Structures are given as C-alpha cells and as structure tokens.
Amino acid sequence: MTGASARLSVNGPRLIADLETLAQIGRGPGGGLDRTSFSAADSEARAWLLRRCAEAGLRVHTDGIGNFVMSPDYDAETAGRPAVWSGSHIDTVPNGGDFDGSLGVLAALECLRRIQEERPTLDRPVRAIMFTDEEGNYAHLFGSSALARGFSRAELEALTGRDGDRFVDTFSAAGGDLDAAANTKLNPAMLHATVELHIEQGPFLEQLGHDIGVVTGIVALGGGVVSFLGRADHAGTTPMDRRQNALTAAGALLVALPEVAANVSANAVVTSGIVTVEPGSANVVPGAARVTVDFREAETHLVSALEAGIVAAAQDIALRYGVQAEFDFETTIPPVLLDNGIQTVIAAAATARGLSHSALPSGAGHDSQNMAQLAPTGMIFVPSIDGRSHCPEEKTAWSDVENGANVLLDTLLNLARD
The missing domain is CATH 3.30.70.360 (Alpha-Beta Plaits)
Structure with missing residues (x-):
C-alpha cells in the first residue's frame, strides 16, 4: 500500500509558489505577517485560497465559524463515507512567520490537487480543511474548538480579541452569522481520520539531522x-x-x-x-x-x-x-496522545521515500488536539531552521517542505484505502 502511494508525488514548485504568494498577504512593518482572523489581510488570504481551489476544480464548503472544507469533484462514489481530513490554518500571530499553519493548509490543498489530477482508486474521500483563528485571537484553537465542542451564542457574544474588539462585531462585519457560528459542532461519524502537516517550531529535528517528525502527542x-x-x-x-x-x-x-x-x-x-x-x-x-x-x-x-x-x-x-x-x-484544551496506527503509517511513508524520522511530542498547541477528540489523528513535523517560529525569522528549507508534503500525500492515500 505504501509502495503504491509513493508513485504519486506532489508538485513541489506549485506548492512552493503558493507558499511564496500567501506570504505576501499581510506583510507588516516589522517584516512578519499580520493576518489576524477576520482582519482585512485574513479576508484577502481567504479570497486568494478560494480562487486557488476554484482553479483546481475543488469544491469548498464554509461552515458557520468560517472553517473551509475543500473536496475533489470526482469522489461521488465514496462521498457518503467517513472522510480523511488534512489541514491547518492561515491566520497568524502578530508579526508572525511564513510557514506556521500555512504549510499545513497549502500542502493539504496540493495533495487534493494531485488526487484530483491523477484520480487514484480510494475507498473513502479525502478532504482538506482551513481552520479559523487557530492562533486564538478570540479563543484558543477557535475553529477546531467549534467543531469539537461547539460554542453557545452566549459564549460567542462574550468573546473579545487581543485588540479589545468584540467577536460578534468583527464577525458580523466580515459577513458572519452568529446563529450559524453557534451550530458548527461536527458529527464524528463524518470522519475516518485526520492528519496535519506542520513545521516543528523547535530545534530537535534540525539538531538530529532528521527529515520528518512523527508526532506522539500534544501538550x-x-x-x-x-x-x-x-x-x-x-x-x-x-x-x-x-x-x-x-x-x-x-x-x-x-x-x-x-x-x-x-x-x-x-x-x-x-x-x-x-x-x-x-x-x-x-x-x-x-x-x-x-x-x-x-x-x-x-x-x-x-x-x-x-x-x-x-x-x-x-x-x-x-x-x-x-x-x-x-x-x-478559558476552558483548558486537554493534552492528547496521537493515534499509534497513524504514527506507524507516517513512519512507513517516510522510510519508503528514504527519509529519516524521529518520534517526538509537540510543545505547541495545534488544531489536531481538538480533532483527536473526533477521530484518530496524526501529525507530521518538518524541521524549523534554528528552531525559530512565531517571528519573521521563521523558515523551513524548500526540500523539507516537499518532503513533508509527499509524506502527507502517502499517508492520506494509505488512510483512504481499506
């Protein structure tokens, strides 16, 4: 199964071009990115992402809180079955970096494009997701928390952003519907598994000289x-x-x-x-x-x-x-141990591509810890240069970007086959 999926690879130059283009949206005076959720820069980035999906012939569903769920157009036979999801976020911390979150969204998009182009035989659908406000301007891991536990209207009305704005005002100005936002909780029966590709945001993979991190758990x-x-x-x-x-x-x-x-x-x-x-x-x-x-x-x-x-x-x-x-x-987001079976699939995919890998925990929070409450979940890390993140100096080598995206593609295809 791993050998069959390894024959399909991502279009590395296309993925890199997407990352470079998205990194121009919201560039701030400090040299980093300022794409707070529901800001003008965030809206511009969302519109750009929707255009990229349309160009690829992908369907996009926007839920009540503003999460995007992206789908290929050819999976009618498997559409009713629990799906394999992959994604992350495109909002940033103030003066943030080019790769945090964006890599996971755009790599998942690239995997969908390759599936759309090559149309491999799958037993269940593959979806990509962009989560709203992962960086917690209004609430920690906001978009995935809405899927995992939901928010009441009263809870949403009480939320304020880091600049003191009321969520309900900013959300309404961006075209959001508060009643729809309060009805975003996801039925776990829709999911078979989820996988997130992310930069490590720490120094360990680089210190070890390893290509891929197989994430064991999240704090x-x-x-x-x-x-x-x-x-x-x-x-x-x-x-x-x-x-x-x-x-x-x-x-x-x-x-x-x-x-x-x-x-x-x-x-x-x-x-x-x-x-x-x-x-x-x-x-x-x-x-x-x-x-x-x-x-x-x-x-x-x-x-x-x-x-x-x-x-x-x-x-x-x-x-x-x-x-x-x-x-x-806020309500504490609990730690999670990520799925052992998916960790095995990720490690096998890395080995099949000749990539070295390490098992390691995540000290940063991720949407995957919410998604793990709904379905078996795994995470893939790629090295961060000098371990830097949440700053303009955040960098990952393009070779590592392509390696991580290929391991993600192999993993998604493996999970989408019985």
Whole structure:
C-alpha cells in the first residue's frame, strides 16, 4: 500500500509558489505577517485560497465559524463515507512567520490537487480543511474548538480579541452569522481520520539531522485573563503610600510567573504577551490592568495546578498592593496522545521515500488536539531552521517542505484505502 502511494508525488514548485504568494498577504512593518482572523489581510488570504481551489476544480464548503472544507469533484462514489481530513490554518500571530499553519493548509490543498489530477482508486474521500483563528485571537484553537465542542451564542457574544474588539462585531462585519457560528459542532461519524502537516517550531529535528517528525502527542493548553482593579488617581498629587496602582500589581505578577511554573514541574511554561492598562495615561495612576496568560504542560492535572498557582500568586499580590484580583480563564484544551496506527503509517511513508524520522511530542498547541477528540489523528513535523517560529525569522528549507508534503500525500492515500 505504501509502495503504491509513493508513485504519486506532489508538485513541489506549485506548492512552493503558493507558499511564496500567501506570504505576501499581510506583510507588516516589522517584516512578519499580520493576518489576524477576520482582519482585512485574513479576508484577502481567504479570497486568494478560494480562487486557488476554484482553479483546481475543488469544491469548498464554509461552515458557520468560517472553517473551509475543500473536496475533489470526482469522489461521488465514496462521498457518503467517513472522510480523511488534512489541514491547518492561515491566520497568524502578530508579526508572525511564513510557514506556521500555512504549510499545513497549502500542502493539504496540493495533495487534493494531485488526487484530483491523477484520480487514484480510494475507498473513502479525502478532504482538506482551513481552520479559523487557530492562533486564538478570540479563543484558543477557535475553529477546531467549534467543531469539537461547539460554542453557545452566549459564549460567542462574550468573546473579545487581543485588540479589545468584540467577536460578534468583527464577525458580523466580515459577513458572519452568529446563529450559524453557534451550530458548527461536527458529527464524528463524518470522519475516518485526520492528519496535519506542520513545521516543528523547535530545534530537535534540525539538531538530529532528521527529515520528518512523527508526532506522539500534544501538550495541554490553558489561558485567560487576570485583572487587577485598583483606583485611578492623579499622578502628581497622590502620595506613593496612598496609591492603589493596578499596573504595579500586574508587574509583580509578571515577575512571579516563572516561579509559578517552576513550582509545578520542570516542563511547565507560563507566558504573558499582552498587558492592557486603563485609563492608559502617563499622568494617571492606573486603575485597572489586565494580564493575558498562556500556560502549558503535558498533563491536564498539572495545567490545573498552573491555573491554581496563578490565582494564588495574583491574590497574594492583590492583597499586598491594596487592589482586587479577578479571573477569566478559558476552558483548558486537554493534552492528547496521537493515534499509534497513524504514527506507524507516517513512519512507513517516510522510510519508503528514504527519509529519516524521529518520534517526538509537540510543545505547541495545534488544531489536531481538538480533532483527536473526533477521530484518530496524526501529525507530521518538518524541521524549523534554528528552531525559530512565531517571528519573521521563521523558515523551513524548500526540500523539507516537499518532503513533508509527499509524506502527507502517502499517508492520506494509505488512510483512504481499506
């Protein structure tokens, strides 16, 4: 089965051209990409992707939250059977890189094009998917979370983005329907398996000199906002010992976060990349400060311990500085062990193409950890140069791009045959 699928390969130059073209959409002043979901740049990238699908003769279904599901046009005989899905996302973090997410979407698109062109005999359909807002502007792994667990209308109405915009306003302005967004949960019976190709975003494959990573599991992911509420006062007339400075408390929490992580485990990580201040004036003592936190560990109970540690630290700091602390945490996305059978298929595909491979876990969150709640799921990593990601310096060699796409194609064809 692997030998038969290895005779079909991706069109490497076409895939590379797609990656280069998409990387021009949303280029920001810092040199990286700024394609926040539902932004103008994101809308432009989505329109470009739809054109590429139309040129290839692929059908596209857009669900209520804005996920794209792409299909070949010749699979009528297998259309009613559970499908094999592959994909990722095209939204980016602020000042992000060219490959994170985009590789997985465009490689899946290229696999569909090759299936459309060569029409191999399959026992079940193959689909490609582009997930909405994987980077969590509104919620962690937003599009796949909507498929796996769903969001109520009330939950959607409560969401705000990293710039303070309300999801319902931005979504409606982009043509979204809130009622449809609240009815996006996917029936697992539609899926046979899912596979995601992604850059490693770390240094291990490059250090080992290996071509392919066979991903064994993905860490648990938690996050939310810690708010300190003090009192706004005049910066010149309020004595230092009379202040209830919310930003000073927020600063103390930032300093405390490394110790919170260390107290849980050697592998635990806690990060804050967003702090907002009110009223935000140089001559006003800050009355409110909100710290967005991201925390991860491989075990669910340790993520719960991280959340508890953040709460305890913030409450102690609030008492020390005479302010109040409030907490708004998202539902923790649990860790997953990826499917052993699919790992075997990926490893066999790499070996058949003469590529070296390693088994390794993912320290980054991915839509695959949501999809693994619905169907057997696997992930393929390719090396990241210098381990860099979520920055303009994010790079992967074109040879590794083509290698990963070919292993993905072999894996999808294998899974689509009984």
